[in-house]
Amino acid sequence: MLFPTTDFAIFFGIVFILNWLLAPFPRRWKVFIIAASYVFYAWWDWRFIFLLAISTVTTIAGGRLVHRSVSERARRFWLVATLTAELGLLAWFKYYGFVYQNVDSALHRLGLASLSAPMTVTLPVGISFFTFMGLSYVFDIYRRRLEPSPWLDVAVFVCFFPHLVAGPIVRGSDLLPQITSSSRRNPRHIDLPRAAYLIFGGLFKKVVLSSYISSAIVDTVFANPGLHSAPEVLFAVWGYAVQIYCDFSGYTDIAIGCALLLGFRFPENFNSPYTARSLQDFWRRWHMTLSFWLRDYVYIPLGGNQGSSKWTMYRNIMITMLLGGLWHGAGWTFVAWGALHGAGQCTGHWRRGRRVARGLPAQSDGRLAVAWQRFATFQYVCLGWVFFRATSFSNAFAVLGRLTSGWALPSPLVTFPVLLTILVGIGTQYVPQGVSARAQDVFGRLRPALQGITLAGILLVITTMGPPGVAPFIYFRF
């Protein structure tokens, strides 16, 4: 079930009412929300609910076994066993095809017999997200930052439908206390302005901005860059930066807003990423829950920046970013994207270190310097997006190569609406947060009838400006 569909609207309406009716009865509420989440997940393919169940049981069992083990060796054994089980599932569904293609290709190059025909392996939706959530729960128990929660609470934590498909990657320490004390949620204290801002803002980003820019220029140009002029390719790359931000942040905003309506607070996932002044800053603003997950469970266990030399830190950064790239998809272009970001971060560390060694501040803070830092960081991030979006290295290099020629050719795809969409997608990130806080404040003070009219008007604008032929509550493109 996808968020902006009629199915989800009806589903959420029912869940919202029952959620608050059952709130004073914790056990019944938890059973209900688990059932609702499984219905949500089964809407795509009912067979995958078994996968979700297996992952949940593995998480619960792994956490308890680690916690109950006395010796450090036993604790580590059960941690590794749980990791192997969870990551094994993820690896099978997500990377089977990738591994098969590469092994087959290598055998072919060596002149050996090819592998037998590949199996059909369909990738279940959201597996990367709920696997990482389960892993963080077991890790935190191992590190003694968390105590095991009742199995029902953990089951809710893993399968809670707002975060199930596309995050944010919520930690046990954030969500489990809220689940455990779920009966203390107050049905008279629901943050409607914030939830409405997130949901309708997310819809606007997803349905209007992202859908438009992808169909107006991005898909066409990336499909065959050679047929387009250099300005079209350049604006397609910037357009993709807007598309992926609006797509992803829009979706997670809707998820966070839905959770807020149910009385739960999720962590923020995006914080104006295209205003970042460095790649390090970018990763504190982009997909923050994944970024912090990689930091806490990959980078720091590898040693972080506590190693004997800077090269150890650079190695840890590269490993972390390569794994981060691979997490996004089974393809070498994703790995290349991760490598670009890793190399960029290492370079940034080196530069800052040199400046500090010379007695300068790590980063210049002058107005021009800040503007240049933001511009350069955004362009480097866009360079990475080329590989992220391209279907192959040849496609990526075709896009980049087109930027070196064809500047004089006509650019019919670069229209005023395209420019405006890119400007809005990037420019809104520079709007101070006080503006949105003020808007929520004004909305919160309205009478209910006016609130309903306001939201209807916003929804009408979204559906009118969105791609017609496909009203957002009937059709979803992500």
Added chain:
Amino acid sequence: MSPPPSPPQPPADPPAVPPKTPSRGRRAGSDERARVRAEALARIDARVKARAAGSNGHAREHAELTNGKAQRAAATNKAARPAAGGASAPAPGGRPKAGGRPKAAGQLKALGRPEGDRQGGEDPSLTSPVGALTATRERSDATEPKPSRTRREPGIAGGDRRLIQWSGHYASAGRIIGVTVLCFSLWTLLDANQLLHEASISSPGVRRTAAMTVLRPVAAVANLLHFSGLVNWGDSELGHTTGPGGNQNLPQPVTGIPTAQPPNHLMNGTNPLPHGWHKGISEIVPPPPTIPVIPQPTPRDRLTILDIGDSIGEDLGFGLGDIFTGDPYVNIRQEGVESTGLSDPSYYDWPGHLQQYLEKYHPGAVVIMMGANDDTDIEGATPGSPAWVKLYTPRVATLMEQCLAARARVIWVGLPPMGGGNITNAFVKQVNSIYMAQTRLHPGVTFVPSWNLLAGPHGKFTEYLKIHGAEVQIRTSDGVHLDPAGWDLLARALVQPMQQAWHVNLHVLP
């Protein structure tokens, strides 16, 4: 990656249970009213001070519960240890540990809260849930001081993880239900025509029947009250096809359209992307049901591609025929007709002929290239005028929708620059923009421009192009049509967009 920053401060949460407000509507003596008012103000004042001191009821509860658990953990030698790698351990109050059943009964009592939060038990601390749902009045600003909000300016480096911030205004579940019902009712009334149009072109079934049953009367009411005028104006300004009275002339439902299945993740060595799915999240989501899915062609189940259009479309058909000749995976059906177009259906009725070809060949995909003969009047409107565009655009949309309804994907090829004939390049650019716009409005249709591919260095018409180092004639001397090298070049340029758009491997040899 930087060293982890210091642990986050506890977020400012609203209290779980609101304070009692002075009851309204009861005539009390002035002394009584003054006393009650003073008590309420004192409570608000205490709460503001508590927040200013950096804690509130909720955070205090967390801290006390956590400290209790921390003491128990310390007693049993299970105190939190910092993680390996130099990460600083979180302060106990900043990251409460989730435990088993909270031994909260005594502590909650000590905080003045009734017992609750036991699994399987009821929580009497809240009023009846039905009452909570039906409560519609919530003046948060009268009773709740807003929690402090961290104002973040762009450009300041983001910190560690933090939960979503409160807005400071709250509503009851009942109020939210009322607001939502009003919102959706009003939206449905205002957008009824568009919704009805969408329902009418969707796959037949229970959902479509139910939607049409509900939306028909709503649309009728909306048109009667002229509620749809605003939306129709917006649609027409944006070039959408649904206009005033958009529920008239509804297309008939087409039977036999199956729900699209999720595409296979592996398709003979390719790694296609689900339609409309950017690579940011690689998990497959089934494409929406209105977009046909082309299965990977095999020698037993070949892909039929129908080529239609005017004489330039015919040329393209020759090119497609050349590159797919002998291809065991693809059948090309060439049905281009010279001197035809969409402006004059009395000369050649493309929608009617297309329908016949669709029923005859059952193609998986249709390639369309036309427009060179369309610079003629339509119902008195001169070519290129706004009135002409308004009449021409739906004809383009009709061809697209016919193909999609017949479960065929579409590649619409734009016209190249012209160097002769009666057609101007300004007209060519205009019709290309119409094709592009309609492509965006019809998922399942891909627009492929030919202008830059067949243009000279300055983007203008050229009869010759340098291909593999040699000057090759790609256009005929009439300045309009394609020469064999030109139609070969154009046809080959379509292969990759086809494969990417349809997620298939066409096995075309270079």
